[in-house]
Amino acid sequence: MLNPKPVSHTNINEIKDYFKYAYKHMSLAQFTTTYLWRHSTGLLYDIQDDFLYLFEKRYNYSSPLPLGDGDIFRALEKVKEYKTYIGGNNLVYCIDEEKAKLFKNFYELNEEPDFFEYVYLKEDLINLSGKKFHTKKNHLNQFVKNNKYTYERINVEDIPLVINLLEQWNEKMGYSIDLNVEKQAINELLNYDIGVNYKAGAIVLDSKVVAFAIGEKISDDMACVYFEKADTSIKGSYAVINNEFVKHEFPDVMYINRQEDLGLEGLIKAKESYNPVFKVKNYSMKL
Known part of the structure; x- marks a missing residue:
């Protein structure tokens, strides 16, 4: 047994x-x-x-x-x-x-x-071409126009700034067990070697991290974004990290997996708004 x-x-x-x-x-x-x-x-x-x-x-x-x-x-x-x-x-x-x-x-x-996991064409997330991406393109352009920012790969010196943004985000959302577990997972991935070739990038504005994303290539043709957080008081912050992270870190894949929606209305709306090309179905079974 x-x-x-x-x-x-x-x-x-x-x-x-x-x-x-x-x-x-x-x-x-x-x-x-x-x-x-x-x-x-x-x-x-x-x-x-x-x-x-x-x-x-x-x-x-x-x-x-x-x-x-x-x-x-x-x-x-x-x-x-x-x-x-x-x-x-x-x-x-x-x-x-x-x-x-x-x-x-x-x-x-x-x-x-x-x-079910939402999957997007990498080129769609980078180029945001066509009418269906018009709103996303506008949000991205507004951020680029109004802010002098840099995209930076997260290094050891950046980790406290990332955790600080995460703490602010958790406070705004209202602390919960799930958010604390997510914070623990992010902290472990950034601070300890668990043998994963992950990518981590941040949007830096006025010496502050205002958005970050962490992901990994999970197959020859697909990468997955595991974590993504942004300062929602800055318009377009999510749009810019979504765009810059994929563009800089995963140029050689066809698809980007942005994971499941957990049946939450806000997540469903956000994930559908980027026009997925398909979903990875997940089944359970009873033995």
Whole structure:
């Protein structure tokens, strides 16, 4: 039987290589997302028979699809056995469309629209061409016209300025557990080496960071923006970091994944406004 233990910095190297089996376009299935949010999920892992098994203790042992190159049905039986033993739920998630086709005759599958990930053409986000991007282009042009700013890659000296903006943003939004976990994740990524080739950039205005973004190339043709924050009192700040970050950091990809909307109306509106070309579907299933 599986015997999971907590994921921590001491076992990064043990688990990281298994993420090559994750669906390449799903940001939720990547190592960076999984690892950085481990404090929130109470992430546990075990490795058996060349499969990585993950369980989220704080979500009643929900689990992403096991990652490996062997018999996935046998691996799922191991997941079911452990969940039954521990009294956890029977849910498995991070299932892409191809895997959903494989499982549809064996398990109860459900689409998870709140976790569909918005994908954009890189060239659209850079050029903002055409009528459908008219408003975004105006916001960007206003910022450029009214502010003498620089785009800078975030270095060690910039981290306190980034955290300061994040703190201001959290205060404005009203502190919450989720925001504190996000702050912890950003702080860890910027201050500690977890073996991720991430990109981090900021808009600097009057020696202050007024916007920043952090992302990573997750496949040959796609990059993902994990975090993005801006001073909303400065009109166009989100538009400029969105544009400059992609332009400077990911010139060689076709697509930009800006993650899910969690079913939140504000996020839905913001993500739809940049005209996604498709969404990465996420399925869950009951064992």
